[in-house]
Amino acid sequence: MKIDKSLFHPDYKPEPYWWEAARPGEDHAADLPATTEILIVGSGYAGLSAGLELAREGRDVAIVDSEAFGFGASSRNGGGLSGGVNIGKGLSGGPGQKLSAEERAIQEQLLRESAASLSLVETLIERESIACHYERKGRYLGAFTPEHFKSFKAKSELLNRVTDAQSTVIGPDEQRAEIASDFYHGGMVIPKSGKLHPALFHKGLLDAAHRAGATLCAHTKVTAITGQAGDFTVKTTRGDCRAEQVIVATNGYTGELTPGLRKRLIPVLSHIIMTEELPRDLAASLIPQGRTISETPRVLNYYRMAPGDRRMMFGGRPRFTDVGADVTAALLHRNMTDRFPQLKDARITHSWSGHVAFTYDFLPHLGREAGLHYCMGCNGSGVGMLTYLGYQVARRIVQGGALDSAYANRELPRVPMPFYSGNPWFLPIVGGYYRFRDTLDRRFTG
Numbered sequence: 001m002k003i004d005k006s007l008f009h010p011d012y013k014p015e016p017y018w019w020e021a022a023r024p025g026e027d028h029a030a031d032l033p034a035t036t037e038i039l040i041v042g043s044g045y046a047g048l049s050a051g052l053e054l055a056r057e058g059r060d061v062a063i064v065d066s067e068a069f070g071f072g073a074s075s076r077n078g079g080g081l082s083g084g085v086n087i088g089k090g091l092s093g094g095p096g097q098k099l100s101a102e103e104r105a106i107q108e109q110l111l112r113e114s115a116a117s118l119s120l121v122e123t124l125i126e127r128e129s130i131a132c133h134y135e136r137k138g139r140y141l142g143a144f145t146p147e148h149f150k151s152f153k154a155k156s157e158l159l160n161r162v163t164d165a166q167s168t169v170i171g172p173d174e175q176r177a178e179i180a181s182d183f184y185h186g187g188m189v190i191p192k193s194g195k196l197h198p199a200l201f202h203k204g205l206l207d208a209a210h211r212a213g214a215t216l217c218a219h220t221k222v223t224a225i226t227g228q229a230g231d232f233t234v235k236t237t238r239g240d241c242r243a244e245q246v247i248v249a250t251n252g253y254t255g256e257l258t259p260g261l262r263k264r265l266i267p268v269l270s271h272i273i274m275t276e277e278l279p280r281d282l283a284a285s286l287i288p289q290g291r292t293i294s295e296t297p298r299v300l301n302y303y304r305m306a307p308g309d310r311r312m313m314f315g316g317r318p319r320f321t322d323v324g325a326d327v328t329a330a331l332l333h334r335n336m337t338d339r340f341p342q343l344k345d346a347r348i349t350h351s352w353s354g355h356v357a358f359t360y361d362f363l364p365h366l367g368r369e370a371g372l373h374y375c376m377g378c379n380g381s382g383v384g385m386l387t388y389l390g391y392q393v394a395r396r397i398v399q400g401g402a403l404d405s406a407y408a409n410r411e412l413p414r415v416p417m418p419f420y421s422g423n424p425w426f427l428p429i430v431g432g433y434y435r436f437r438d439t440l441d442r443r444f445t446g
């Protein structure tokens, strides 16, 4: 693909904008202890949230990462904090789907907990004094087709009834109060959701886990785990550690260490660009209520203004293979100007990507596999949910195994692709097909 160089600012960097304020690093790094009560693999939101809670409960806990702290998705994401909109296929109760009374009860519990993840993040930010530009400005979900818009009334009623989301449905004629674009066929406003600076939130959690007494080990890749619950030997590139319990919190970066989990996850690259500072009036006009925007196609985009409200952050999955930051930047810029033609001259200062983990049932999970605890499968929305599930895994350990969570112990389904072991060879085909279906839906339904 030929790339128009004028799209890029002279100071363009192919790395996360967020790292300008908080780069993954080694702050608080310690040597790997020879023994610990609980060892956590992964220093993203899930690992830190679990480690923080365990350390606050006086448990001896070590959190290890193969890279610098925060190298994974937790310092790269869009910072959109949803209050519980996605509850997975099979339980969404969408058009044509009839749920039994039992399924409905599960659906409602999943939704309530998903809303609770927002409260947990807000509590952590306040209790640990995390300066991460958090704002509860709400979310606007744009309808990609008139058909999608028709489904919003029932969705909004469900959210309001179960989670008191106070959501409202906005027709196409009214949506200019939400967004300076006519791209969508109306939308839904969900006030109970927020946005934050993802890398600063991560740094705040890291500092809090350190203050609470967790041992933090960077550049310590776990290469093997042997033994059983109560007596594990964890082999790492920096020596061995014996641990009574192990939590695996590796989400989209789950590798050969845990093949049983890996074959149940589909790692997908998500990409983001940041624009240069826009003229003040233009910047203020784009998303006047300051919300985070997402949308309803299968291959969706998500966007928001960055802290300071002068730059547009625009994310999506324009390619399902790693084609390089410059190519995805150009594709995202095109998607951005499809929605906001007024941004055609806005140059890109940063472009980056990271791995998210999809599950076959589109639900996040926490559970146990071969005696190991795990929480993973964010399906693209893990800022709140994986912070929450990390906390829940910690509570399960503190409570000696008992846990009242609808996300616990649901079977994490295998990906039903022949010989699948974690390398998603089918993604370009499935992704291309989804994109084609989205195009057809947009042109021919409604």
Ligand SMILES: Cc1cc2nc3c(=O)[nH]c(=O)nc-3n(C[C@H](O)[C@H](O)[C@H](O)COP(=O)(O)OP(=O)(O)OC[C@H]3O[C@@H](n4cnc5c(N)ncnc54)[C@H](O)[C@@H]3O)c2cc1C
Pocket: 041, 042, 043, 044, 045, 046, 047, 064, 065, 066, 067, 070, 071, 072, 073, 074, 075, 076, 077, 078, 079, 080, 081, 082, 220, 221, 222, 223, 249, 250, 251, 252, 253, 254, 255, 257, 270, 271, 272, 302, 315, 352, 353, 354, 355, 356, 375, 376, 378, 380, 381, 382, 383, 384, 385, 386
């Ligand atoms: C571009 C992008 C945009 C996103 N936007 C949003 C958004 O707007 N809203 C939202 O809710 N979610 C979003 N997400 C998803 C969200 O970022 C993730 O769900 C969340 O950060 C996952 O946190 P985690 O702690 O589970 O995993 P991660 O933060 O990915 O951390 C996993 C860690 O495990 C480590 N690891 C892996 N294997 C080993 C090993 N063998 N030994 C030691 N360490 C290991 C990795 O180095 C990594 O640091 C986005 C993700 C991406 C990539």
